[in-house]
Amino acid sequence: MQTRLLPHYRESAWGGQAERILRACVHCGFCTATCPTYQLLGDERDGPRGRIYLIKQMLEGEPAGVTTRRHLDRCLTCRACETTCPSGVEYARLLDIGREQIERLAPRRPTDRAMRAALRRVLPWPRRLRALARLGQVLRPLLPARTRARLPRIGEDRPWPHARHAxxxxxxxxxxxxxxxxxxxxxxxxxxxxxxxxxxxxxxxxxxxxxxxxxxxxxxxxxxxxxxxxxxxxxxxxxxxxxxxxxxxxxxxxxxxxxxxxxxxxxxxxxxxxxxxxxxxxxxxADFDLSAWRIDAARAGRIAFHVPCTLQHGQRLSGRVEALLESLGLELTPVADAHLCCGSAGTYSILQAELAEALRARKLAALEAGRPERLVSANIGCQLHLEAGAGRRVWHWLELLDELAE
Ligand code: SF4
Ligand code: SF4
The missing domain is CATH 3.40.50 (Rossmann fold)
Structure with a gap:
């Protein structure tokens, strides 16, 4: 794709990278079919190709405001589009650049800014987050049903081993x-x-x-x-x-x-x-003989594994946890459309709650279709988000293996 970035963008620290990414996109649209927000909303601007075009227009100096920001906000950053793209377009990096610019060009309302500031002041700080979760549990009976469903279970502090190893x-x-x-x-x-x-x-x-x-x-x-x-x-x-x-x-x-x-x-x-x-x-x-764990696979029952986008698209480790679990004798049920995001996506489930719940409903239907005894995943965000909809525990695969080790 040809580009004509404004000179001050082109000469910025990220200008060359943005130009290279934009030029790599050939506008084929293969990515659109695997984009969860495009599947839900059916608007080209809610798919990767449309968002790339919106960012290109913005960096070329065309008007960009609240509408551009809305379509960029709706992106989950799940990176399914990167996995699909035959041209290796680094969409997520381009989105980072686009989001930083749109924050400047289309400032948010004070209430939105306050919400985002509050999330930054609580979520990254374990003590504050745990205190807030505890407060939520205390106030549980007074909260609306939708908020109650989203209150996370607070796990237990368990001891770490003290043995020293080489x-x-x-x-x-x-x-x-x-x-x-x-x-x-x-x-x-x-x-x-x-x-x-x-x-x-x-x-x-x-x-x-x-x-x-x-x-x-x-x-x-x-x-x-x-x-x-x-x-x-x-x-x-x-x-x-x-x-x-x-x-x-x-x-x-x-x-x-x-x-x-x-x-x-x-x-x-x-x-x-x-x-x-x-x-x-x-x-x-992958380099270890895991027989030392002596996993009692029969106790696990059948498992539906939700592979997080950050594992399969972000880290390109698709199928690896599933293969490890199966190598230890665990039975996994098939999960349709495993490439699609569950809607958790960091703060997305809070800031885009409606879309996140629609994606979760689809994901849970796919996970529960094989009637598994346990739901298992590999990312805390997905675990909490899915648990709120499933009404049952979503295990981390490491917790499950620790539980099954003799
Ligand atoms: S990002 Fe990749 S798959 Fe999507 S339109 Fe561009 S070249 Fe095609
Ligand atoms: S990151 Fe995910 S939601 Fe965003 S455009 Fe790509 S596939 Fe769609």
Whole structure:
């Protein structure tokens, strides 16, 4: 596609990248068919090709306002379009650029700004989030049914093993997962212990920055990244061989730290090293003989696995968790349209609640079709969002394996 970006955009730090991405798109429209928001809304501007065109128009100086912002806001950043695209268009990076510009060109109403600011002040901070979730549980009887359904179950703090091992990894504890499902990281630490690997949790680490990033607060996202790098660095220097991230949404973000801090000379080298060490647990476990876990697969019953977009499209690890579970003897039910997003998508389920609920209803119908005994996933956001609709627990696969290990 030809482009004529305005000179001040073209010469900006990201101008060359935006131009390259736009020019890679040949407007074939293959991506549109796999876009969940296009499937729901049927409007070209709610599909990837239309959004790419809206961003192109904006960067070429054509009028861009509330309508452009609405169509960009409705994007889930699920990246199904990237998986489908035969031309390798880096849609998500272009969307980041487009969203930052539209925030400036079409400022939000004060109420919207306040809502987004509140999300940034609560979600990335585990203590605040946990306190709010507890308050919600106390006020539960007084809340409307829709809000009650969305109140998350607060998980239990479980002990991490203390044994020392020659091999060790860092576990990125995250924010929402640490606040609401701390048992997931504890399960990972116990599973690693059985394999002779120690797990370190740097106390000063925090949110990966994804919440801020999705809300177009990019400098804040970079600050979260710097904080984590500083927290992990001593363990990296001491020989930690990987940084494991059980929440796939955070995994995508940490794997992108090199790119995020590429223009920061004080941090770029360490950010690149951290990105190299970042692994989803399923990648790290691929090199181990897992028989040491002695999994009692019969206790699990049949499982429907929801593969998060951040795992399949963001990290390109489609099918890996399913294969690992099956290799341990677990029975998985078929799930139709597994490539489609469940509607969680970071803060999307809060800011675009209607679309998120429609996507969740489709996803739950697909997951429940095989009458599974358990629903299982790999990302805290998907777990909470699906649980609110399913009315039953959605396990993280690591928690499930820890439960089944003898
Ligand atoms: S993003 Fe890719 S699949 Fe979509 S229209 Fe452009 S080239 Fe085609
Ligand atoms: S990221 Fe997902 S919702 Fe956004 S355009 Fe691509 S496929 Fe559609």
């Amino acid at each position: 091999r060790c990894v860092i576990i990125a504890t995250g924010c929402a997962q640490r606040a609401l499902r701390p048992e997931t990281n504890a399960a990972l630490a116990r599973l690693l212990d059985r394999l002779g690997v120690g797990a370190l949790a740097a106390p000063a680490q925090g949110c990966c920055g994804a919440v801020s990033h999705h809300l177009s607060a990019s400098e804040e996202a970079r600050d979260f990244a710097r904080r984590n790098i500083a927290a992990w660095w001593p363990s990296i220097e001491d020989g930690a061989e990987a940084i494991l991230i059980a929440a796939s949404g955070c995994g995508v973000m940490v794997k992108d730290y090199g790119q995020l801090l590429a223009h920061d000379p004080a941090w770029s080298e360490r950010a690149g090293r951290v990105a190299e060490l970042a692994r989803d647990p399923v990648e790290y476990l």
